[in-house]
Amino acid sequence: MPRALLVDDDPASLGALAELIQLEGFATTTATTLAEAQARFEEITPDVILTDLVLPDGTGIDLIDSALSVGALVVLITGHASVETAVEALRRGANDYLTKPVDLARLKTILANVSRTRELQAQIGSLRGELRKLGRFGPLVGASPAMGTVYDLITRVAPTDATVCIVGESGTGKEVVAQAIHELSRRRKGPFVPVNCGAVSPTLIESTLFGHDRGSFTGAERMHRGVFEQASEGTLFLDEFTEMPIELQVKLLRVLETGTVTRVGGEKGIDIDVRVIAATNRVPEQAVQEGKLRGDLWYRLNVFPICLPPLRERGGDIDVLLEHFLGELNAGQGTQKRWSAAVRMALRRYGWPGNVRELKNVVHRAYILAEEEIGGECLPNDLGGRSLTNGTVARVPLPMMDGAEMGTTLMVRVGTSVADVEQQLILATLEACSGNKQKTAEVLGVSLKTIYNRLNAYRETRAA
C-alpha cells in the first residue's frame, strides 16, 4: 500500500483530508508541525507528502529536499493568495499544488497519478542520463548550460498541471519544448493540440478556440468543437497568444479562470480538462504596455515562465546541432557528407538571428548543394558563401526549408546577365525541390541532362 504523509497545523482539516486519502488506498500518517513532519518522514519514508504551505515552525517547502532525496512526491496545499509561492515551490522540486478549499476531483487525480508520476520521474532520470552521454534531452538537441536550465524547468513543471508560458525569439524551439513538456506529463496519452493564434483570421478565431453550435452564424452548418474541447485530457499549445484580438483575450481569460468553454451561439458552458502551454516571440511585458495584450491574461498565463535562450547564447550547441541535422540527412539518404573546417568555423561565428530553424535550413540547403565535403559555396551569401553572381541577384526571402514551397521569389536587378539569372533560378528551384534533380527539371521545363550539365559547370567554375 502506498504511504502518504499529511502535514497541516489545523487538526480539523488534517483529519478530513486523512480520511479522503485513506479512501484512495493510501496508508496515512499525519503531522501538525514541520519538526513533527520531519520525524514522521524518517519513520515511514512516504511515497507522497501533502503539506500545507504555511506551518507554525517553517513552510512545506522545507520538506522538499528530504522528499527529493528519497524520490517521494510533494504536493503543496495553499490558500489562493499564495499561488506564487506554490509556483516557487514547483521550481524547487515540488510536484504539484492544490489550492484551498481542496477540490476533491483534483486531489483524486493527483493521488491516482502518484505511481504514474513515479514512472515519469524514472523517464526523466533516463533523459538526464542521455543528456550527459549524447548531449540531448528528448527531442531537444544541445547540452549548453543555458539549455540545462531549460531542461531543469521542463523537468519540474511537466508532471504538474501548471500553465506554462514559453518566451523566446523565433526559431528557438518553443514548440519543441511544449511537446517535450506534454510527453513528460501524465497527459501524454492525450492529444497535443497546437493553435497559432496569429495565423487564424480574426473572424474565425473565436470559433477555432471555443467552437460553435449549428446555425450560430451564416455558414455554420454543423456544430464545431473548438481546440479547447479537442485538447480534452491533453495539452493545448496556444502559440503567439499576443496576436489575439483584445476582445477575445477577455473571453480566453474567463475560460482559463472558470475551466469551462461556451461555444459561439451555445447556451451552456462545457467543462474542460486541458493543460495550457502558451508561447510568444514578443516581449509580453512590452505587448502589455502597448495595449496589445491584456495584463490580467498575461498574469494568468505566466504561472510558470520558461525563457528559451537564443542560439547565439548556447555556445557549443551550434556544433552539436550542425552534426545532428547533417547526421539525420546522411542517415536518411545513405550519404556521408561532412563539413569542411572553414565552413564549420564560419557557422560557429555566425549570429543566427533565425536561431535553430535558420540553422536547420542552412544545413538542409548545404546538404543538397554539396557533393561530399560541404564547402563555403554551399552557404548563403550572408553566411560567408562566395558570391556567385557579383551581387547582381538578390534572393528574397531566404527560402525556409521547413515550409519550402515554390512561392519563394528571386529578385533580379535589370542588367543582370541571363547566365547569372539562370544559375540562381536553377539553384533556388533545386533547393525548393529538396535536391530532386528530376523534379527541378520538370518544374523548369528543361531536360534532366541540362540540369546535370549546368550543375557540373557551376561546380567547375567554383573550383577554378
Ligand SMILES: Nc1ncnc2c1ncn2[C@@H]1O[C@H](COP(=O)(O)OP(=O)(O)OP(=O)(O)O)[C@@H](O)[C@H]1O
Ligand atoms: N533544441 C533543438 N533541437 C533540435 N531541433 C530543434 C531544437 N530547437 C528547435 N528545433 C527545430 O527548429 C525548428 C524551429 O523550432 P520551433 O518551431 O519549435 O521554433 P519556435 O520557437 O516555435 O519558432 P516560431 O517563434 O517562429 O514559431 C523546428 O524544425 C524544430 O524541430
Ligand SMILES: [Mg+2]
Ligand atoms: Mg512556433
